[in-house]
Amino acid sequence: MTLKKPLVGVLMGSDSDLPVMEGAFEVLRQFGVPFEAAVLSAHRTPERVVHYADTAADRGLKVIIAAAGWAAHLAGVVASKTILPVIGVPVDSSPLHGMDALLSTVQMPPGVPVATMAIGKGGARNAALLATQILALFHDELAEALKRHRADMAADVLAKNVKIDASVRVEGL
Ligand code: RP5
Secondary structure: OOOOOOOEEEEEOOHHHHHHHHHHHHHHHHOOOOEEEEEOOOOOOHHHHHHHHHHHOOOOOOEEEEEEEOOOOHHHHHHHOOOOOEEEEEEOOOOOOOHHHHHHHHOOOOOOOOEEOOOOHHHHHHHHHHHHHHHHOOOHHHHHHHHHHHHHHHHHHHHHHHHOOOOOOOOOO
16 A cells, blocks of 8 residues: 555554464555554553544544453443444453453444454454455455455465375365
8 A cells, every 4th residue: 555644553452462463463564554553451541542542533544453351341442432443352361261352342232333353363363354354445456455365365275185185185176
């Protein structure tokens, strides 16, 4: 993308979430999506979370990704203060291995949705892909890049068939 102003904001509740969220950074960089990132906590820095969400659209952001563990209220609080799409990533940082974060992120009461991804690193990568898909509605080059990415994944899957013994392998897939 030629744009340099951040279009995606990536929030996480703690620096301990960084190893999970690095995957989101990697995907956004791969597609050339300009983004910004910050550690902000819904319970430790609530006023700053509210301010960030309140001003996000005016600053040009189009999508916000919010990652947190334990009773993960970050994405819900952000969603309460903006009509930008908010994508939640439940982080597996608690003794419940992220099940608590999953339920508290996905179970938003009717009226304020959070698009909730899978727990952990896979969810972080998917959050970045979904953000890119949302932006692709208005940026044709992103749509083309996403189609190439899907085609590459399909080719990778089909290439794995060589590992199956030729005597039983299905040909012509
Ligand atoms: C949540 O609590 C954070 O999102 C993190 O996943 C978890 C632990 O935070 P730290 O105690 O490592 O700062 O708020």
